[in-house]
Amino acid sequence: MAGRPASVEELAAAQLGGADGLRQRAVACRPFVVRGLCGGWPVVQAGAAGAIDYLARMDGGQEAEYFSAEAALGGRYHYGEGPGGFNFARTVMPVGEALARMAANAAGAGETGYLGSLPADRHFPGFAEENGCDLLPETVRPRVWIGNAGTVACHYDMFDNLACVAAGRRRFTLYPPEAIRDLYVGPIDHTLSGQPISLAAGAAQADTLYPRFAAARDKAMTVELVPGDALYLPKLWWHQVEALEPINLLVNYWWDGFSAGPDSPYAAMMLAMIAIAERPEPERAAWRAWFDHYVFRPDGHPLAHMPAEKHGILGPLGQGNYVRIRTLVMRMLRGA
Structure with missing residues (x-):
């Protein structure tokens, strides 16, 4: 019998230890929750009822891509028979118009909608200054996600992610990177909104359509966040995100805490x-040994068997x- 899934570690904001504490914990590449981290933000204090109005006051007059679906779908945005196979x-519409539509949806209109990954500095000037995060460098800027009740399909990010719930409640279901083979990942170049998604997570017939998903399910961790809470998600961790209230607002920060350069x-x-990928299996196995080494x-x-001064590149x-390795690689790519 499979053991019980591990739980997500939870900390109080005072336990984190600031920016140094965040970086030290990030080394482990494990998610954790910081309860109350952004509880003092004005947007959090505005409450779910005031979230739309708060953003509308800061509207920078820009347009953005508004996602909408029939209310009967319950906000489960996925592949389907509609335009483009969704x-x-x-x-694309003015942000202010999209906010008004989401407010109407919350009051019982016939659709659900959301705006995702909006750079706060562009779309809501002054938001970052009023609702600051001193855990990250000033160059790491917030993004805003606001919508009605709905589910973001299980996906991953290529950056470390600090996700702060500002209004509504969010339920995250997390899968570790090694679960990838059992998640039945869809195409990487025809996606809902950027990243490939798991076809099995959230599927009604996962056991019959995707039999290996049971192994991934055994590794899943679920955590629910309320306004003021934050979740640290390491890069490549799979996560399904359910927005549970009529209006939900998330603010997130993406960054790569361990990059040595731009690649x-x-x-x-x-x-x-x-x-x-398409070389003979024995050759792939040989290259796997080299990559490991x-x-x-x-x-x-x-x-390690040689003095450090002899390690070269x-x-x-x-x-x-x-720079030396990158120069060599660029020469190879140019055929030099």
Whole structure:
């Protein structure tokens, strides 16, 4: 019998230890909740009833993509028979108009809607200054997500994520990165809104359509956040997000806390796909051994048997080796 899923660690805001505490905990690549972290924000104090009005007062007059679906779908945005193969519509409109429509939806109109990933500085000037977060560098800027009750399909982010609930309640169902093979992930180039999603998570017939999903379900963790709470999500953790109230507002911050430069691990994976994925299985196994040795390093540094001064470009990236390796790679890509 499978053991009970692990629970998400919970802290009070005073226990986190500020920016240093966040970084130290982030090293473990495990999610955790900070209760009451943003409870003092004015937007949180405005309450669910005042969230729309609060944002409307800061409306920068910009347009954004508004997602909408029939109320009968219960806010479950997914693939379907509609435009582009989805069960919802996308309409570019002024943010103020979209806010008004969501307010009407909350009062019983025939649809649900949401605005997602709006850069606060562009769409709601002054929001970040009134509702600040001192855990992250000033260059990490907030994004705003507001909508009616609904479910964001299970997906992952390529950045570390601090998600702060400002209005309504949110239920997060989390799956670790290693659950990927059992989540039955959809296409990476035809997505609902950027990232690939799990077809199995949330499916009514998951057990019959996606039999391996049972293994992923055994690893799932669920946590519910109320206004003022925040969730730290490491990159590549899968998460389904349910907005539980007629009006829900989330503010999130994306950043890469451990980047050595501008190149992303995802780009490296995509390049590896075209270079390795369709080679014979024995050759793929050989390359897997090399990736383990030089990249993932389960047995430590590949030149641990030699003095540090002899490590060459395998020395610390911060000592000029990032640029040296990148230069070599760019020459290879150019065929030089």
